[in-house]
Amino acid sequence: MGILIHLAKRWVAGEYLEDAVERAKSANDRGISGIINHVGEHNEDIAKIEASAEEYNRLLDGIKQEKIDSAISIKPTQLGLMKDVQTCTKTIEPLVKKAADLGIFVWMDMEGSIHTQQIIDIYKHLYKENKNLGIAIQTYLFRTPEDLKELSAMGAKIRLCKGAYNEPADIAIKRHEDIRKAYADLLEMLFREGGLELIAVATHDDELIELAMQLNKEHPRNFEFQMLMGAHDKRKVELAGEGYKVCGYIPYGKGWLGYFLRRLNEQKRDIKTALVCVIKGD
Numbered sequence: 456m457g458i459l460i461h462l463a464k465r466w467v468a469g470e471y472l473e474d475a476v477e478r479a480k481s482a483n484d485r486g487i488s489g490i491i492n493h494v495g496e497h498n499e500d501i502a503k504i505e506a507s508a509e510e511y512n513r514l515l516d517g518i519k520q521e522k523i524d525s526a527i528s529i530k531p532t533q534l535g536l537m538k539d540v541q542t543c544t545k546t547i548e549p550l551v552k553k554a555a556d557l558g559i560f561v562w563m564d565m566e567g568s569i570h571t572q573q574i575i576d577i578y579k580h581l582y583k584e585n586k587n588l589g590i591a592i593q594t595y596l597f598r599t600p601e602d603l604k605e606l607s608a609m610g611a612k613i614r615l616c617k618g619a620y621n622e623p624a625d626i627a628i629k630r631h632e633d634i635r636k637a638y639a640d641l642l643e644m645l646f647r648e649g650g651l652e653l654i655a656v657a658t659h660d661d662e663l664i665e666l667a668m669q670l671n672k673e674h675p676r677n678f679e680f681q682m683l684m685g686a687h688d689k690r691k692v693e694l695a696g697e698g699y700k701v702c703g704y705i706p707y708g709k710g711w712l713g714y715f716l717r718r719l720n721e722q723k724r725d726i727k728t729a730l731v732c733v734i735k736g737d
């Protein structure tokens with residue numbers, strides 16, 4: 456277990472809120488903003504939903520007290536969506552309002568496709584009165600160009616990612632190269648047409664990062680780069696040094712193992728790199 460924790464610390468801050476705050480501070484010192492997430496999803500039980508909400512309350516206070524430059528990122532199924540849309544909305548809304556009072560931005564992660572419509576509905580409802588709220592949108596879903604048109608029309612704030620779930624072929628693009636091409640097409644559309652109040656380019660894909668920089672030269676927009684903790688750490692600092700806003704997604708919590716195993720599964724190549732770092736003591 457010891458070596459696993461050592462390995463995991465590349466991708467996960469630790470078990471406690473204080474670990475995440477420390478990681479965010481050190482990211483800030485390198486010119487990178489934080490996006491802190493308390494890992495967890497699919498909470499069926501109301502006590503667990505309330506405990507997760509309470510953890511985010513404490514996190515918001517911690518960010519404020521420690522004067523960290525960090526947003527938070529929440530998963531709707533962690534905060535009531537396994538019950539229903541109303542429970543989730545009622546759980547998230549006070550957090551978003553408290554965050555606004557403290558000057559903190561809130562991101563809603565996007566989850567598996569059975570929840571896509573619900574999460575977009577909650578976002579649209581809450582965004583009307585809470586402009587400190589953004590939503591992740593997954594490139595691989597066939598529905599995404601239409602969703603983005605609607606979100607652009609309301610001046611939403613979106614995080615464009617490729618998508619992390621294993622979705623069926625009748626609703627999602629499956630080939631990695633096709634997802635990449637779709638991501639490039641969506642970026643072109645978002646930068647050219649405008650409308651969104653914030654475009655967060657959430658990828659570690661160098662070609663897409665270059666494309667976003669190029670598009671922003673032609674059509675300057677409010678945009679930022681977002682990457683996961685433990686991925687492209689050198690590139691993050693370079694981009695921040697070039698004057699771009701760069702955010703690092705910092706997960707923490709007792710459920711770190713599940714998050715860590717998912718990252719390893721997604722990035723089998725990186726297991727080798729991480730193991731080499733551990734062995735060398737980097």
Ligand SMILES: Cc1cc2nc3c(=O)[nH]c(=O)nc-3n(C[C@H](O)[C@H](O)[C@H](O)COP(=O)(O)OP(=O)(O)OC[C@H]3O[C@@H](n4cnc5c(N)ncnc54)[C@H](O)[C@@H]3O)c2cc1C
Nearest residue numbers: 564565591616617618619657658659660681682683686704
């Ligand atoms: C800030 C952020 C928030 C996200 N939020 C969501 C969300 O709400 N919902 C959702 O479905 N998905 C989310 N994702 C995940 C996303 O959908 C992709 O699954 C993931 O980012 C991998 O795609 P990629 O574009 O980075 O490129 P890839 O094509 O997978 O990789 C490009 C390069 O980056 C490297 N790389 C990628 N990931 C890692 C890693 N973890 N560690 C080390 N190297 C890596 C690869 O090895 C490769 O060299 C998020 C991603 C980021 C960065």
